[in-house]
Structures are given as structure tokens and as C-alpha cells.
Amino acid sequence: MKKISTSVVLFFAIALIVKGQTDILIPVSTQNTDLIFKVGTDNRLYQAYIGPKLTRAIDNKAFQRPVHLAYVTSGTDNLFEPAIRITHSDGNPSLELHYVSHLTEKPEENVTITHIRLKDPLYPVEVILHFKAFAREDVLEQWVEITHQEKKPVTLYNYATSMLYFDAGKYWLTQFHGDWAEEMKMQENELTSGIKIIDSKLGARAHMYQTPVFFLSLNDKSNENTGELIAGTLGWSGNFQFLFEVDEKNALRIRSGINPFASEYSLQPGQPFITPSFVFTYSAQGKGLASRNLHRWAINYGIMDGGEPRLTLLNNWETTFFNFNEEKLTALLDDTKKMGLDMFLLDDGWFANKYPRKNDMVGLGDWQENKAKLPNGIGYLVKEAEDRSVKFGIWIEPEMVNPKSELYETHPDWILKLPNRPEHYYRNQLVLDLANPQVQDFVFNVADGLLTKYPGIAFFKWDCNRMMTNTYSVYLKDKQSHLYIDYVNGLYKVFARLRQKYPHLPMMLCSGGGGRVDYGAMRYFTEFWASDNTDPLERIYIQWGYSYFFPALAVCNHVTSWGKQSLKFRTDVAMMGKMGFDIPVNEFNEKELAFCQVAVKNYKRLSEVIWRGELYRLISPYEENRAVLMYVDNTCDKAVLFSYTLNSRYGETFNNVRLKGLDPAKTYAVNEINIFPGIRSIFPTKNVYSGDYLMKVGLNLTSFQPLTSSVIEITAE
Ligand code: GLA
Numbered sequence: 263m264k265k266i267s268t269s270v271v272l273f274f275a276i277a278l279i280v281k282g283q284t285d286i287l288i289p290v291s292t293q294n295t296d297l298i299f300k301v302g303t304d305n306r307l308y309q310a311y312i313g314p315k316l317t318r319a320i321d322n323k324a325f326q327r328p329v330h331l332a333y334v335t336s337g338t339d340n341l342f343e344p345a346i347r348i349t350h351s352d353g354n355p356s357l358e359l360h361y362v363s364h365l366t367e368k369p370e371e372n373v374t375i376t377h378i379r380l381k382d383p384l385y386p387v388e389v390i391l392h393f394k395a396f397a398r399e400d401v402l403e404q405w406v407e408i409t410h411q412e413k414k415p416v417t418l419y420n421y422a423t424s425m426l427y428f429d430a431g432k433y434w435l436t437q438f439h440g441d442w443a444e445e446m447k448m449q450e451n452e453l454t455s456g457i458k459i460i461d462s463k464l465g466a467r468a469h470m471y472q473t474p475v476f477f478l479s480l481n482d483k484s485n486e487n488t489g490e491l492i493a494g495t496l497g498w499s500g501n502f503q504f505l506f507e508v509d510e511k512n513a514l515r516i517r518s519g520i521n522p523f524a525s526e527y528s529l530q531p532g533q534p535f536i537t538p539s540f541v542f543t544y545s546a547q548g549k550g551l552a553s554r555n556l557h558r559w560a561i562n563y564g565i566m567d568g569g570e571p572r573l574t575l576l577n578n579w580e581t582t583f584f585n586f587n588e589e590k591l592t593a594l595l596d597d598t599k600k601m602g603l604d605m606f607l608l609d610d611g612w613f614a615n616k617y618p619r620k621n622d623m624v625g626l627g628d629w630q631e632n633k634a635k636l637p638n639g640i641g642y643l644v645k646e647a648e649d650r651s652v653k654f655g656i657w658i659e660p661e662m663v664n665p666k667s668e669l670y671e672t673h674p675d676w677i678l679k680l681p682n683r684p685e686h687y688y689r690n691q692l693v694l695d696l697a698n699p700q701v702q703d704f705v706f707n708v709a710d711g712l713l714t715k716y717p718g719i720a721f722f723k724w725d726c727n728r729m730m731t732n733t734y735s736v737y738l739k740d741k742q743s744h745l746y747i748d749y750v751n752g753l754y755k756v757f758a759r760l761r762q763k764y765p766h767l768p769m770m771l772c773s774g775g776g777g778r779v780d781y782g783a784m785r786y787f788t789e790f791w792a793s794d795n796t797d798p799l800e801r802i803y804i805q806w807g808y809s810y811f812f813p814a815l816a817v818c819n820h821v822t823s824w825g826k827q828s829l830k831f832r833t834d835v836a837m838m839g840k841m842g843f844d845i846p847v848n849e850f851n852e853k854e855l856a857f858c859q860v861a862v863k864n865y866k867r868l869s870e871v872i873w874r875g876e877l878y879r880l881i882s883p884y885e886e887n888r889a890v891l892m893y894v895d896n897t898c899d900k901a902v903l904f905s906y907t908l909n910s911r912y913g914e915t916f917n918n919v920r921l922k923g924l925d926p927a928k929t930y931a932v933n934e935i936n937i938f939p940g941i942r943s944i945f946p947t948k949n950v951y952s953g954d955y956l957m958k959v960g961l962n963l964t965s966f967q968p969l970t971s972s973v974i975e976i977t978a979e
Contacts, residue, residue, distance in 0.1 A: 285322040288364050290376050290393040291315060292400045295544045297393070299378065300328050305360040307332040307380060307391075309427050313490075314546055330427035330513065333380065333391060333406070335359050336420065343457065343507050343517055345406075345422040350385055351414035358382050359389055372397050386411035401543045401559040408535040418527040423496065423519035424540035428480055433514050435506060436477035436549075438807055443795035445776040446473060446807025448884060450483060453506050453514065461503040461521050465730030465746050466661065466693050467777040474502040474780050475811045477549060478516065486550045486879055493545070493552035494518060495811055497782035498538035500750035501525070526743045538782050549810060550922075554876050557813035561874055565784040565816055567766055572789060572815050572873065573604040573653060573721060574862060577844040580796070580822045584611035584620055587635050591643055597847035598652045600855075602862040605653035605721055607842070608643065612636060612656070617666045622727075623690040626662050627669030629708045644718035655721025655768075660708035661753070662691045662727060675736045676701045678745075688728040689774070696752035697745055698737035706756045713764060723791070726773040750782075757786035770818055776804075779812070789816045789840050796844070797825035798835035799969065802889050802906055805839055806882070814893065815873030820844040821858075827969045829854050830938045831906070833861045834971040837936070838872065838891065838904045841865050853939040864935050868902050868975065871895045875902070878922035883908055888916060888964050892976075894923035898953070901930075901976040903963075910966045920960035921976075924953035928978045932961070936973040944972055950979065 286301040287310070298311040298320070308328035336344035337356030349355050359380040367375045378391040387410040394403040404424050410416050433453040437460050438446045460476065462468040477484070479491040494516070496502045501521035508514050518540040529535050541564070545552040561568035576598040582590060591608065598606040611632075614625025618632050625632075631639045640656065647654035663669050663677055665685065670677065670692075678693045679685050685692060694701050713719055735745050760767075771783055772791035779790050790812075793804045801819065808817050817839035821832045823846070836842070843858070850858065865872075875893030880903075883889035887910055892903035901924060910916075924930065932949040944963060951961075956976075963972055 286361070286364075287320065287322050287324070288376065288378060289320075290395050290402065291374070291397075292395050292402065293397045294400050295402070297402060298325070299332050300325050301361040302328060307359070307361045307378060309425075312426060312428070313544065330515070331425075332378075333359060333389060333422075333425055334515075342509055342515065343505055344420055345425040345517060346389065346408070346418070347420040348387070349417045349419070350387070351412040351416055354385075357387060358384065362388075372399075387416065396559055396563065399543075399559040399562065400545075400555045401541060403539045403541045405539045406537045408529065408537075409532065410529065411531050413531065415528045415530050418529055418535060420522050421519060421527065421535060421537055422517045423537040424517070426492070426516045426518075426542075428478070428514045428516075429512075430480035430514070431512075432481055433506070433508065434479040434483045436479070438473040438475055438810075439471060440473070440776075441471060442774055442777070443793060443800075445793045445795075446804050448807055448810075453508050455508050455510075455512075458506045459503060461523070462501050463521060463523050465500060465733060465749060467726050467729045467773045468500045468502065469779055470729060470773070470777040473776075473807075474498065474504070476504055477552065477810070478506070478514075484545075484548045486882070487548045489548045490546050491544075491549065491552060492542050493549070493556060493811065494540060494542035495556075495781060496538060496540050497780055497785075498750065499753065499778050499780055499783045501746045502780075520747060523746075524743055525746050527747060528741060528744070541781055550877075550879060553810050553879075556811055557877060560781070560784070560813050560816065564781050565813075566761075566769070566786055566788045568813070568815070569874075570766070570788070571869070572840050573655075573768060574865065575605040575607045575655065575721075575842040576601060576603050576847070577607040577609055577820060577842055579609035579657075580820075580824065580844045581846050582611075584622075586611065588638065588642065592646055593848065595643070595646050595650050595652060598647075599650040600859075601843060601847060602859055602866075603652065603843065605655050606647055607655040607657070607721065607723060609657040609723070610659070610725075612640070614667065616668050617664070622664075624664050624666040626659060626664040626691050627667040627694075629658070629660070629711070640712070640716050640719070644716050648718060653720035654718060655723065656712065656719055657723040657725060658708055658712070659725040659727060660705040661694050661696060663694055664691050673704075676704070678730060678733045678735055680732045680734045681736075683732055686732040688731065691728055693728060693730050693733075695735045695737055695749075696756070697735050697748035698752070701737075702752050702756050705753075706759050709760055710763065713767070721768050721770070723770040723772050724787070726778055728774075729777075754782070754786075757783070761786050776808070779808070784812075784816065789818050791818050792839070795824070796820055796822040798827050798832045799825060799908060801835050802883055802908065805835070806879070806884075806889060806891075809877060809879065809891070813873070814839045814877065816840065818842060828938070829857060830936060830941075831969055831971045833858065834904060834936055834973050835906065837861065837865055837973065840873070857936075857938050861936050864973075864975075868900075871900050871902050875900075876923050880919050880922065886916070887911070887914065890919050890964070892921060892923070898923065898925040898928060899978040903974040903976060904971070905963050905974070906971045907965050907968055909968045914966070916962075916964035916966070918960035918962050919964070920958065921956040924956055924976070925978070926952065926954035926957060928953045930956060931977045931979055932956070933975050933977075934972055935975045945974070
């Protein structure tokens, strides 16, 4: 949830309550989009318009009869899903919100923040709608603050972040769902009359089945380059809900926010309830533009250090699992160096002594080095890494506990579990109660303790391997319905404390793969682990899915031994995001090693384009037996194209791929890279084409051989 600036508080404190003012228009605008609110004759606030930017100034008489209430209340005359529903301290279940005032700030040239203050005429309950407009990125962020000055607490039942309306002939919803090792599966369906909900009730690892992202296309289905749509996502690492309601007039309302499920919130007088942010972009040119808008926003504002480099790495998880010792790890440090990678990442299994972490059934919670595996401690490994000029990163999962651990024995009251029912395990573990400030301190100290003792630690992989079940917080006593919300806010407090002390330490967000991926957490993280499924064929779909909402530099992909495809195919797939390796390098033959070493060099040379270039998805694996995408830098001088043949049928034809995003007037050298030693390139000689040719005629670059790939470097001459 957001913090609000003191200047704004001051403004609202001195703002006069304007009675009976109507025809006030409040535009919230980016370079190409307008969201316009209007105060109605009844003093209520309406959404008057959302869509492409209106090119001429609009006068206040425009939008004569707006009907869509900007933040719909409950208990008076609303007949559909409300944005907010509360019960006052006197038991009255109604709320009415009237416009009071609004204010616009411009903290920087590219950003405008609009605050609209609403108030109940009868009760001292206030709602402030906040909108942050990122002009160049064409992205809007919105959140809401609810406060009251009643004598006793009021109960909040619904507290949406955002309510948006559309009036179109048809509505097409694209959603992303999955499970462990099956993240980001895309589905598109028409919305029909009534309600469709996408949500999570998992508490922790909340995005395991549904990811908090969607596209909503108007009138017709949109594709990559055409169609009118919004792409939306909620920055909340817990239970979320998107509700789509098509009413009797075929209008659509989209309510986004924390899932109200089992989460009525008792709000004390004077205490603000601040919702997480809904982030969205409007595109009249299909999903491709929407993704590029979100990527630019994420790099500039949404994720930690989006402008900084990322570390290539060697991870030991799939190579050793829990079975390692100092000697094995030291050899992996050698391999890290040999491969030309920046960092070695030590995964699960390095800790606990009373119940040594020999598998996932024991030791979670006891964050001291295991003396048998690491007799000289983490410090020794950090030093060994330094001696080889590679960095050292480490895995932690501080929110969780195994019943077989010292932590479980000493602090049973810190664990979420019902007092009168059997414990229910998932991956043999339980969740700690992050609503409890003592637990927040403990979790903070796991990370801070390691960094204090071993300042050479350069990276954390922060895992979270289960959801909540049989959930009860000793700390929350009679406020159990606060748990889902207080847990996430407790977690964010820990992240914020860590960031205060270690503002730039790179951290990978992980949750048994991609079970926790959202922009609420990504403010504190440089990247995320996309999936435990590292089979590159599966991975193409998973990474394709993430690419709609998250930039390549945040999506961690590792080359592993999972999957039967060639090492080249596996490497090319990992290379289209943030590349790493998790594979026994010592088993490589000479050619394999040489190939990987060159691929790492190629990646480092091209990573700026991949991480921060504009993404063009050219051929979707959902539509053909191949997948092709490319990244282009912002000067149109350099591009990298990835092409994968997934399968091929007898007689199948693959048409030329027309490139995008290049400068038609420029001439480009087109070269294949990542060529496996001894294999012939698909572009054996130097190829030079105009940008115009590449974008109109295109290249014939798809092999008919299933599970093959090519990486093409395109350079303006
Ligand atoms: C989760 C992660 C994996 C690995 C294991 C370790 O499953 O997603 O990458 O770190 O935990 O137990």
C-alpha cells in the first residue's frame, strides 16, 4: 500500500469544501490517453471518458450525462458490484460519496499525480482517489485511501483500488493462469452478461494459480498490432481480485483490488486504509504496444534499479539439489569463472544443524550454516568467490518453517496454524505470521544477519514455497479477518527495511517458481524466478506469457538439464530474458563449453538491447508451430531476434518473418550468432538489408527441424 505526501495532506486539510459545484472536469492524462472524471449535478463523481487522448480542449459542458460512478458505494441506490462497502460504527450499512476537492501535483516533468477527495455528507468518512500518470510511458497507476473520524471503528467489506467502465459492443478478456511449473498459460474469452472473477485466496504464494494481470479488449479480439484494449495489473503480493461485470445495458465495470474474501477490515478512527496500486495502460494498437508501455514503465519506475545491469549466474539447485559440500561448491565457483558468469548462487540446503537441511522436510527456519556441509561457513565461500573475481549470492526462504526445526520448537506462536485442528503441510512446511511485528523482525534479521556477518554477499534469492491453509494468527486474536492483508503489509515492511539499509542489493523474487510475481513486490526486487519448469519448450510459452506484462531483464531463465533439447536450444531460450545457468558445467565436452562461453559473451554484448530494448513479438507459439520475437534498442541501431521452431508437420510452410521496430531508412547487417561449433549458420555469408526490406519482405529464418533455434544480431551499418 502507498504512502501519501505531507504536502497533499496539508492541501486537503486547508481545502474548502465546495458545495454544489458541478460541471467540474478532472482529466488524468498521459501522452496518448485520457481518463476524465466529471462532478455530476448530484455532486457525485463520475467517470466520463477513458480512451485515446482527446486532441482538442474540452469544455466543461462536455459529457452531459455521465452514468458511471467513479467509486461506487453500497447501501444507497447502487444495484451492482460496489467499489466500497462499509458498516458505520452505529451499524448503518450505507455510504454516499460526494466530491469535495481535487489537487494535481507534478513531482517531475513526466509524472502528474491527481488526488480527488470524496466525502459522505452524513458520516465523517472520506475517500481519496489517487491517480499517477506517467506521460511518456502512457501508464496510469491508481490507488485509494479510506479514512474516517467516527467515534468507534467502522468495518470495511469492500475496498477496491480501482473501478473502470467501458461501453463497447463486446468485451474480450485475456487471462493468465497456471500451477506449479505451468505458469502464465494464456486464455481469451468473451465476457457475457453477469460477473466474471479472477482472484486468489492463497494468502502467501498467492499468484500460483492466477496471475494478477489481464488484457481487456473492446469490440473485437485484439492481436499483437491491432485492437483497442487495456492491460492491467495489481501490485499486491497477496489475495487479489479482478471482477468484470457486464450489466443490463452492456456496460462493463472492472473492479480491481485486494480480494475482499474473508477480509473484512475493522478500521480505527484516523487510521488510513491505503489500497495497493492498479497499474494499467490503454492501447489502440494491440497487445504489443501495451506491453512496450508497461515495460518502459517497469524499467523507469516499477521495479528495483530497472536502469542497472543484471548479474549472469551459475546456480547449483538442479545440479546438486541438497547434496553438496565445500569442495563441490568450490568447484562450481571455478565453473562460474570458467563460463565467464558474474555470480555463483548457492541455493537451498546450506543451513540448520539440529535438523540439518538434507531435504525439504527439515531445518527450514534455522538460518545458521550447516557445519557438516560448510565447516568454514559462508564466509569461506564468499572469500573463495572473491578470489575468483565472481560474486556470491544465496537462497533464503525466511517466511517459512518446517515442523522439524528449532524455530518451530521455540516459537510455535509465530506460526500460522489453527489451535484446535491438525497442522496442514504443503512442501512439508508452514507459514510464519508476518502480521506479528516480532516475526517481521525475525524475517528481517535473517537477511540482515547474513549481510552483516558476510558483507560480501552480493545477491539474495528470496523464496516462498507455500500458500496458507488452516490459517490462524495467535497475534491477531479477534481480528483474524485482517490476516491476509496484514501479512502482505508485514512483508512489505520487511522489504522496505531491507531496502533502506541495502538500497541496491540485487534480489530475485521466487515462489516455488513464479508463484509471486507482481509490481507490489517488484518495487523491492530486481528480478523474479519465472518457473521451476526449465524445459525450454515449456519455457517458451511461460516466458511468452510473462513478456506481456514484465520486461525481459526481470524474467530469470536458466539453462538446465531439464528437457531433451540441444544445449543450443536451451541456451537460446534462456537468453531472451535474464540469463543464468544451472547445469553441471564439468560434464560439458569441449564444444559445449566453448559454445556456452561464446553465448555468455554474446549475451553480455547484447544484454542492454534485450533488457531495455523495445519488444516485438513477431510470431506467437499460440498461433504457429514456432515462436519469433525481437528486441530493438531505442536508437534503432541494434536489434536481436530469437526464432524457435517448436514442431513441424508434413507439408507445413513457414512464411517469411517480417521484422518490426527498425528504421526503414537504415541499412542493417544481419548475422546469426550462438552457432554451435561445427554447425552451419543459416546465414553463412554477410547479409545486408535495408530496414524497409526487413520490415516489408522479411527473412526466411525458420528451420523445419523441430526444437531448433536461431539468434540473429541486427546492426545498423
Ligand atoms: C523452490 C524454487 C527453486 C529452488 C527450490 C529450493 O522450488 O523455485 O528454484 O530454489 O525452491 O528448495
